[in-house]
Amino acid sequence: MPRTDNNTSHVLAADPGLAPVNTLPGVGPVLEAALERIGITRVQDLWFHLPLRYEDRTRLTPISELRIGESAQVEGTIEAVERGFRFRPQLRVVISDDTRTMLTLRFFSFRRAQVDQLTPGARLRCYGRIRHGAHGPEIVHPQYQRLSGEGSGIEETLTPVYPVTEGLGQKRIAGLITHALRKLPADATLELIPENLRIHLRLLSLREALLLVHRPPAGADVASLVLGIHPAQQRLAFEELLTHHLSLRRLRAQVREHAAPRLRGSGKLRKAMLKSLPFALTAAQRRVSVEIEKDLSLAEPMLRLVQGDVGSGKTIVAAAAALAAIESGFQVALMAPTELLAEQHLRNLRDWLVPLGIEPVWLAGKVQGKARSNALAALAGDAQLVIGTHALMQQAVEFRNLGLVIIDEQHRFGVHQRLALREKGRDGITMPHQLVLTATPIPRTLAMTAYADLDVSVIDELPPGRTPVTTVALASSRRGEVIDRIRVACAEGRQVYWVCTLIEESEQLEAQAAEVAHAELSSLLEGLAIGLVHGRLKPREKQVVMDDFRAGRISLLVATTVIEVGVDVPNASLMVIENSERLGLAQLHQLRGRVGRGSQASTCVLLYQPPLSAMARERLTAMRDTSDGFVIAEKDLELRGPGELLGTRQTGRLEFRIADLARDAAMLGDVQRIGAAMLDQHPLACERLVARWIGGAARFAGA
Missing domain, CATH: 2.40.50.140 (Nucleic acid-binding proteins)
Incomplete structure (x- = not known):
């Protein structure tokens, strides 16, 4: 690879942005520790600690x-x-x-x-x-x-609002950024995108863009700043998108440098499992399985993301991949973010694999004492498959020869957690294959950017027998009619979810709201068996209620959004979501996926508190109009941005400081073209861009 960067060592030495943050006035050990919690260790980190938004106090x-x-x-x-x-x-x-x-x-x-x-x-x-x-x-x-x-x-100008942390308020961070901006060097030192490429794209200088975004002057275009379309913001957004693209391209190349075991099973176990199923795989499931089989047969690590809407059958595809690894003499680890979801996988895989002589090992936080010792001994010995939660990543967990890591709902894990599990399978120069599953449909523009290091497969077909869910939105004044409908449904032998939500993100308040709803419904629906599940219950208490609901001993389950994933009750055909206007589209769609899992006609009732905001009205309309998860995801990206779909950078998920994938999607073609040119001709500038925007998080990006 040719290297055309000139005088790079001189530039690095002359760059005041690389000075430690404690060289700024007033930064002592306590403040330095607070800054480090949000990734600020150098002066340049403050330059690129960009406003989340602006408050118009003018x-x-x-x-x-x-x-x-x-x-x-x-x-x-x-x-x-x-x-x-x-x-x-x-x-x-x-x-x-x-x-x-x-x-x-x-x-x-x-x-x-x-x-x-x-x-x-x-x-x-x-x-x-x-x-x-x-x-x-x-x-x-x-x-x-x-x-x-x-x-x-x-105020005469817009007020920037910055990301903060405990011990670091808006006033303090704004003051520090003012000190840091005084150290901004001339463009020659600051710019990392080559001049010919910047001129071609008509980009502002980086110095000009940073000063304007942090301190909008009197007379600045207020409307475009609020919308994020000011040329200064677009200049920074381009560089941020370019950096993430470069980081993932480099990461993919680094991972491909490792060897991986060739998992070429005979296919005997897979055929036996599929033959025993009461259903046939869909064409989409068969297509994705072939893609995975091809990856596993290669001597380089598989990095594949399988997207599939709620109920599309991702688990059976993952089970077929696990059997290929087991037939080749390697171990498989399947990790899920919650015990509810992990236990759902455990039940399914036991049903499918125990008849084949494969007994999954269970390892979650609640597995203690002798059971835990036995599980750990099995993993170090002849266990073929382990299913669990983040407990799989604990230091005491050692594998004999881990060949395949399967991570479900991966965006709920932090990067350190995913890296820790992959590292447990590293053996010298070899690395286990990785299969990532998600039931959160990801729009194409988001996948291009967030998962540029992964091959993406899509299961875009629902199994036969799944019934479409009818969705209706009703004002809370019609709550009585809804309760009457629940009474009729339960009398007919069907089961019902009642989901409670609160705008404050507090597990305690959500639990109280669910308890109040449970008491009210119990008094209005006398004679019905009504259960209650929320995040503050102990895992054992939660499990007892869920088992009773699955077995049909409970007709109506009052729950918080803890049931969003990992619950499969085919007889549940009615869901009521209270205060539905408070949830994002992706979460509403995930919740709705808990019904319609059997052959009965199913309904989801979205109760809302009028008057609705314009955004809430658009969300509820989208839910009524379509059950296609990818259409929902595109709308959610348009309305709320990538944060809702993928979460925050600090936990290893993707949330940009200034870029917005829905708004800035038109840049992605230029980002990919410029990225390829820079990797080829300016590799050291690429490294500095990654250090500038991502820093220490870069090495975890592909975990």
Whole structure:
């Protein structure tokens, strides 16, 4: 590979961005540790610690013109203050402005000094996201200041909002970034994309883009900054997309340098398993199985992602791959993110494989004492297949000869976890094959970027016998009709899910909401066996309830979103999702996939609290209009961006600092073309780009 980078060592030495962050004023050991938690160790990390969004505090909005789901700044006079205890202490402050419209400010965490300051007659300026409350619009935990006299002037420019962590607030990080920006060098040192390529793409200089994005000047195009389409943001988005592409291309090449065992089984066990099944594989399942077989037969590590909508039959495809490894004398590890999902795999694989003489080993966090010792001994000995959770990655777990790693719902694992399991199979220069499964359909643009290091297979066909699910959206005022429908369904011998959701991401609050719903439904549906499952139950308690529901001893299961994956009850044909407007499309689709798994006509009822925001209305409409997971995924990417589909960078999943795949998809062609040219002609610049945008996370990216 030709290397045309000139004076690279000189540039590195002269680059002030490589200085440790503790060289900035005010950065002592405590602050340095807080910065390190979010990946900031060098000055240049602060340059590229980009705003998540901007708050528009350049104007005041009359309370009467507030819109649900949007953020706004208002001023008003306190009319009433009320302290209460509903589930937990809370403080309600009601303000009004010249329009005589009321706005509620709600606090769940507050100090006595705040209560003393928030008194009737005081004037406040508040900023926050507007949501629908019981008595009109409200803001939960607004940012506010008490005004005195004429008050203070409003901001002249947009206010950037940065990612922060405990011990590092917005004010502190903004101050540090100001110090870091003073050390920005001239473009010659800063630029890593070759000049001829930048000119061809008409990109702004990097220095100009960084200064504008961090400190939008008076007169900047506010509308384009809020939308993320300002030329400065697009310049940075291009470089970030390019970096991720380069990182994954390099990673794929590095992994391919390792050897892997050739897993060429005779096919005898696979044929026996398929013959024993009460169903035939679909054409899509057969196609994907052939792709996997070909990969496993090669002497380089397989890196294959299998996408399939809920119920498309990914597990049987994974089982066939496992048998190829077992026939070749190698061990297989299947890891799932929750015990519910792992136990679902354990039941299925036992049914299919025990008749073939293969007894899966079970290893989860709750496996302790003698059972754990026996499981560990089996893995070091003659065990052929182990199924479990993150417990598989613990230090005490050792394999005899791990040849295939299967990871289900991989985006729920952090990069360190996936790397730890793969490393357990490394033997000198060899590495186990990897098969990754996901029931979260991934749009093509997202797969091109997030999984450039993986070969992607799609199971795009549902098995025969699966019934389509009818989806209806009903206002919560029709809750009584829905409960009557549950009564009829259970009388006919069918089973029902009632899913509780809360906007606050709190397991405790969700559990309380589920308990309240369980008590209410128990009183309204006397005589019905009603179960309750939520995240705060002990695993054993949760398992007892789920086993009773599977066996038909429970007719109605009240649950939180803990049932999103890993639950297969073919007799359940009705699902009610309460406060459905609070969930993203991907999660709604995953939940809906719990019904329609048998031959009965199935229904999903989306109960919502009016009025709906524009985005919530689009989500519910999409759910009513289609059951195609890939159509749903494209819509979810359009509405919410990649974060909902793949999660955050800190946990090893993909969330960009400034790029947006739905918005910036048109760049991907140029990204791939420029990436190929840079890998060929400017490899050292590629390394510096990866260090700049990804840093230490790069080595984990393909775990």
